[in-house]
Amino acid sequence: MAIVVTALGTAQAKTGIATITGLTWTSGDVLILITASDQGFGEIIMEWSEDNSTWHGFDAVDALASNVSNVHAGIYRALTTVAATGNGAVRFNNTTDAKAITAYKVTGLAATPFDKSSTGTGTSTTPSSGQTPTLAQADELIVG
Numbered sequence: 001m002a003i004v005v006t007a008l009g010t011a012q013a014k015t016g017i018a019t020i021t022g023l024t025w026t027s028g029d030v031l032i033l034i035t036a037s038d039q040g041f042g043e044i045i046m047e048w049s050e051d052n053s054t055w056h057g058f059d060a061v062d063a064l065a066s067n068v069s070n071v072h073a074g075i076y077r078a079l080t081t082v083a084a085t086g087n088g089a090v091r092f093n094n095t096t097d098a099k100a101i102t103a104y105k106v107t108g109l110a111a112t113p114f115d116k117s118s119t120g121t122g123t124s125t126t127p128s129s130g131q132t133p134t135l136a137q138a139d140e141l142i143v144g
Contacts (some may be wrong), residue, residue, distance in 0.1 A: 003139050008090070008103040018099050021052065023088035025080050030106040032143065033058055033076045035092050037099035045093045046076050046101075050084040055091075075143055110137055 008031075011018040025031070033046050046058040050142075058076040092101040115134045 003106065003141050004106045005141065006107075008105055010100065011092075011101040012029075012098070014098050015101055017091050017093040018101050019089055019091040020101065020103050021089040022086060023090070023103070023105075024084055024086050025088060025105050026083045027080055028107075029080045030109050031058070031078045031080060031090060032104040033074075033078075033090055033092070034102045035072065035074045035099065037072045037092075038097040046074075046082065046088045046090070048078050048088065049080045050080075050088050052087060052089050056081075063090075073132040094095065099112075106141060108139065109141060110139070114128070126139045 008023050009020040011020045031048055035046065047055040048058065049055045056078065058078040090101065090103045092099055116135055
């Protein structure tokens with residue numbers, strides 16, 4: 001099965017919660033949330049909901065997050081277990097700091113989609129996370 005990525009939207013907020021609403025997905029789709037915030041440490045919550053009332057956490061096991069100089073950046077995933085038909089939402093809350101999120105829906109991933117990762121920190125005009133180890137799955141989604 002081919003991997004299909006659909007952009008769901010972006011949101012930002014100076015304070016409170018950044019929320020993207022009016023989303024549609026089916027049970028089994030994977031939600032990818034890419035985040036950035038001024039809050040390097042403290043409470044950071046990423047959630048998804050099919051009805052804007054019951055909220056579910058994003059999978060922290062597959063989260064790649066970095067806290068450097070009071071800046072948080074992360075990539076999170078969640079496997080949806082229920083369908084949303086035009087009223088789904090994702091939100092990012094880290095208390096009162098500036099934040100931004102971009103959300104994607106992905107279909108066609110393997111049952112255990114997390115394969116390899118590579119990270120790097122610092123400042124540079126040519127940033128690099130280093131060389132990623134050889135990928136092992138037939139179809140790969142690479143985010144970075």
